[in-house]
Amino acid sequence: MSSAMTRRTLLGGSLSAVAATSLPLPAHAGGHRRSDEAATRYGKVRGKREDGIVKFLGVPYAQPPLGALRFTSPKPPARWYGVRDAVSFPNPAFQVMGGEMGPTGNGRMPAPSEDCLYLNIWTPAADRKRRPVMFYNHGGGYMIGSGSATGQDGTRLAQLYDVVVVESNHRLGLLGYLFLGDLADGDYAANQGMLDILAALRWTSENIDNFGGDPDNIMVWGESGGGAKTAAVYTMPSAARLFHKASIESAAPLRFPTRDGATARAERTLHLLGLTKYDIPKLSSIPAARLLEIQVSEAANGVAPWGDPDPLPGFGAFVDGGVIPRHPFGDGAPPWSGGKPLMVGTCRDETVFFSLFGPPDVFRIDEAGLRSRLSGTYQGAELDRIIATFRRSRSEATPAQLYFAITTSPIWRDAIKIAEAKAAQHAAPVFMYQLAYPDPTVVPGTSFPLGSPHASDIPMKFANVGVDQLPGKRATARHMSALWAGFAHHGRPAARGLPTWPAYTPKDRATMWIDADCRIAYDPDREERLFWQRLHQTYMLTEMENGRCVAAAPRALLSSRPSRAR
Template sequence: MRKSHSSIFVGRLVMLHIVLAFMTIVPGALTATDPAVTTTHGPIVGFQDSGIQVFKNIPYGADTSTTRFKAPKPPNPWTEPKHCTKYGPIAPQPGSDKESSGHKGSEDCLNLNVWTPASDNNTRPVLVYFHGGGYDSGTVNEDTYDGRRLAQKRDVVVVTVSHRINGLGYMYLGGISKDYETGNPGQLDLILALKWVRDNIERFGGDKNSVTIFGQSGGGAKCATLMAMPEAKGLFHRVWTMSGQQITGRTLEHAKQTAQEVLSKIEGESDAEKLEQLVNMPMAELQTTLAGGGQRWAPVTSTSSLPKDPFFPTANEQSRNIPMVIGNTYGETRNLIGGSKGRLFNLTWDQVPSQLEKSVKNFIGNLSGETIVSEYRKHYPSYSPSDVFFAATTAARSWKSMLVESDIRAKHPDSPLWVYYLRWKTPFEDGRMGAAHGFDIPLVFANPDAFRQMRGFESAEVMAETVSKALVHFARTGTPKIEGSDMYWPRYELGERLSMIFDLPASEIHSDDRGWERRFFASIPYTQPGT
């Protein structure tokens, strides 16, 4: 018997409701508005977020469990659309094997994330971010690093990258087997990611000839290291670093010694046998083996991947012409040393000298705590004991490396360099944290509300506008400038040492900012931590 037109209509309507319901409740279900891109390795599907196309967990490299401690390989190609809607695994690190950590670690961690206003052209500047945490830990899977607002407000393409860290990324085993003599697999991961950007970013609306790498703390140091890696040449065109320098790398001797310390924890007849165990060791056991012993991972020089130190004795030749911005904050150690240690924010004058010597003993040479406190009280009579402590530890521990790197680069007139300092203090906890280490991250990403210490403060939004505009103007033109402002940001040169001071109610240019502090600590030789 033939069905009536009405019954056919009802049947189709029911089926439509079923399909719509399925699309609503099934995670990753494809919709007509989901952006789709075919990369060099296969098709991917992202999602829309407030008008921005977002793609998360795009593979740029293969699972590194098959190349542990070695250079990465490109991912295996795929043909079915890969749903790139959630962050991928982070690099293995202490605690990442626990579900409660919120970020599951895996050796299949070579993934990146892309935010783009549209894939309609290939003219937008590209900003590629490398996370901090030294070379030991870290992830980009945090709200602070979400690139949506930066892409939306500044019409740029934002990329954040996950890569191998700690011993998996920076242990040198070339002294045991030639199979590992290239060294620095974690840095080679970043180079592979930049090659992916070169080969694919035009499909996301980005300009492959306008790539700016930027990073904070360890991320900034990774940027500086890339500037000296031959295989990275031509893959990026501008560099913006925040509180992260890499003047020298680890020597081969030091790196081989660390490898022996790790192997000494493994039972075996020979180093080759121990290495075989290390390569095949379960991850939880491996993390325990790599931890402890005072290891501080860092790139290794005198290797084919990193033949020379990045900034010693001179700025590396291959990157001298690349425009660079180097930044630092006024209160780095309020976070690095202070952190949750409330007592350091309530020191007495009697406590400061000994606490200084304890906290930065490797950075003050033969200077006594009493001498340092006396000089700071003379120049900053209104400072409290804790103010003096954090100012002095910042100058000796964190600012010193920035000055060394900046001055080495400034010796080359053909090396475009600009310097900034973040002086603006977040009102959080009545300004106690000041301008601490890492506080410029939410500002460059235009994400102050994603950062607990800035959330809800109008001044943080204003400061984020200023800093993110300067970053994007640099990415777009090769010179930093606060868009919408008439202020000229001059290059940093030896002599005047002109620098941008990011602050409210207005930013300003200073000549030889805190010059007496620079001169006071100048006589102390600098040694790169971890090298």
């Protein structure tokens, strides 16, 4: 087995699976199964009782977006008679194969397909009891992933915390975000992938009471690309009445690309296909595999995973002026979500994840290697200051640890900006966290401990950490899943035996430090936060002195982020 594959195995999958750090669910005694039924507005569905809960898998929430419906807004599903089986995971959205998807499916779910507008429900019982609903948006940077991935299986959350978990598949990549509305007449949607999520959320609001859920207590949450999707939902006026709280995890999208950028991307796509805008009707019949080839070939020109606009954005959520009328948090928090409590945070060692699939050299760098790897983003005195700042803040860190701290820090910095924008509304609380479990597992071929990389939160918050894992990891998973379920129940993340989690304010900056022993940290990494603040202020002053007043952050701050996303 190659060293790269060994590092993939370390996290239990690859970038193409949202369950990158997933572990098998624990075995349950018995194995008794029986069917359960529930009514929807479109017909009855039959789920399966398994592991002490009921699972409704592959429930349609919209018509298949095929042919003439390919780039349109989702349409309600057709009604059916009798009882429809919902006992198998549905097709993931059309995407690059690999990782947990496998070449033709993986036994858990079939191969990706354009026929993907289905959702999964995990519930203690379809008994009309009004339980909190946890509506999860899977990660994958708008390009990959599935609402059926192993690490985010909702079984344990439903078992342990009396909640209903809902996860959708929705259009991704070019099929989800190619914007044709300014190039041709017709029913061409903007942000059709986000409209799919909106349709799934609307379906949940209208039907979940028959599945044991409370339509008046729906939490929207997601990690990485799913965190960006959650921020988009938080910014969509049409979603405001459909959910009641949100959690944005390991993503900090202050701003989205613009409508003009999305149109420019569409023009580029047409050019690569050898088409003009007059040929747009032909797009409905071009094989999806050909469209995916174009998407993959253009990936290098895509948008950063955290939502910062690029001159020519990739395929993802953008400000279209209607579905998404404004930037999520760059100009303050959206007013129509003002009364909705929010959680926001990151993993302590986010960018470690993005180096696990290449040569392990970065985990062994010395001082010269540290400076060399950062020099593409920072130069001269600025590079000296940032290294000195982080060395003071983390005096025992190795050069490799400093590298990952520095490259992770902008994600944390922008998560703080989201919390500050939310707190400034004085309408509903915002709760800040950092997953800081120091996983001692070493990266293969090195002595570098894994720590808490990007995606390590997935099995933690879903309580999908097996009994064979280290006690500290199991304890961290108990804490994190209980806090998230507490937020779903009450709008405040609380769990028995854990410290009271205060709301975040710019005055004390209370942050839940999530570990085997949780604690409240006040303004963690303060010196690093102030460094970014001073750098931004210096940039703004320089711009004004040069006769320009801009609201954008320095490009150096933006480009310091990793170029790949889950």
